[in-house]
Amino acid sequence: MDWNCKNYHTLDFELKKYFGEKAIKLSINGGFTCPNRDGSINTCGCIFCSEKGSGDFAGNVDNSINNQINEQIKFLSNKWKSNTYIAYFQSFTNTYDSVINLEKKYTQALNCPNIKGLAIATRPDCINENIAKLLSSYNDRTYLWVELGLQTIHKNSSDFIRRGYDLDVFNNAISMLKKYNIRVVVHLILGLPNESNHDILESVQYVCTKGIWGIKLHLLHVLKNTDLANYYYENNMKLYTQEEYINLVCDCIEIMPQDVVIHRLTGDGKRSELIAPEWSLHKLKVLSAIDIELRKRNSYQGLKFNQEQK
Template sequence: MLPPLHPDLRFHNYATYLRRRLGETAVRISVDGGFTCPNRDGTRGTGGCLYCNNDSFTGGILFPGLPVEEQVLRTIASPGRHRAARRLLVYFQRYSNSYASPEELDRRYRAAFSHPDVAGIIVGTRPDCLGPGVLDVLEEIARERYVSVEIGLQSISDEVLAGIGRGHTVAEFREAVRAVRGRGLDAGVHLIYGLPGDTRENFLAAADLLAELDVQGVKLHHFHVVEGSGYEKRWRNGGLQVPEYGEYLSACVEFLERLSSEVAVLRLMGAAPPELLLAPRWEKGSREMAQDVAAELRRRGSWQGCRREGDRRGGAE
């Protein structure tokens, strides 16, 4: 049975997925797990991915550097923090959050449950940081709590991945997702539209790959240039293009039409602090992006999954 699509959005939004998966509404809180990355410490590379300045997309972490349990408690108690849901998911977001010994991972992950409202954890990581020992830890926690693993892919082209300095291949990504799903864990995937050397066709074809691998969620980001990244100098010298808003909106809509309706849409655009963002500057937020995507789907008379064989409906439910 196909999952119901949000009647206003016409796609499978994350909030709906979590309600179905957990039985009630849940929201994320982000923490700094104190990890680094094999693409920075010399294991796979030293400079990190060329588009990356970790400070540009971890602004939701309110108390970086503190012990995980203290971050959770302080974040929940922060003045003015709106609790839209009783259940919380702790998102290990900064760098590669499964890059440590199994013993250390177990300690840090379990520290997230320092508050009774925490229902589970979300671990953002790379395909090359999900060995058997890591998965043993996550599988054991998943016996009692919700566990989701978000894996950065970014592009389905090995040439593009090499060009941006990712330090892994598409084959490694496939293997990692299969390993995660083989343990009964939810798998999410991160993709970026408009990376240097990539194509619209590659971005759209990624929707088919996600269905093949049985992932539960996808985060879509547009390529943007931030201060402190490996692409800053090239952009300042005029040697780098970034996508236009209309182009990206159109690509997202086509992607959703090809994406299985069983896959939840965790995010539709990237974000960076204004003081770090160089380009593009769209003056649009994630809520406006979701509204624009929904409006375009309505205009086209389409919905998530409408182009997939076996995923047909008479319209959004």
């Protein structure tokens, strides 16, 4: 395996291989809402969800999609020289609208200069045949992936976080997206209360049997103004130490197949919004500690992956 000196298959590596240069994601707020917030399922949202629908780094919804993209390109062009951008519809549920409106918004993004791909974050219960067909039409003309926020395969935990759908719904959404050859990325949260490391590894193992293209592992972190924050204070909730988390992440990496693209391995709270754990703010330090631990173990992605699992 050759992942540009990394011991795991990063998104950066995958996109450079495809585009021939670094591809930069621009986080868009497409002005959608979420069935878990508008009352269709619930009004409270998932227990960890921030006011911005888990899109704290996304553009300002009051700006048009074009303006959000232009502003971010301007801002990021000082940091990276590249002509390849992916429009990432991140905030709330980005397939929760009529097909006509979805098409309008995705096309707006795709028509901006140098946008060479689309990433769409959503809930599995907001994927149906018509939406999958629409997504498939983009799949034919751009680099597309769809992100599903599963977080856990365990029922007690999904009830606790008020996810609002069952595992079967996730399985159906995956099958539908795969039928149209759409790349699927699955989000999992590491550190939910009452989940053991074994439970987490089971979730990783399970989603890796579904033929997913990518995975995002999020450290459970507590943000201000969330119900998780109240729970954290009221229950003296335990969070991972950096050392515990790094060990667990490396265990997860070892059981993933080598073709699964790793999009994220840390938490991503805004400094101004984060309550705990404080160490999660030092993202580069955490990523470097993961590299060091894998090297120390003489290990890499897939070392403990069992072919029969797939």
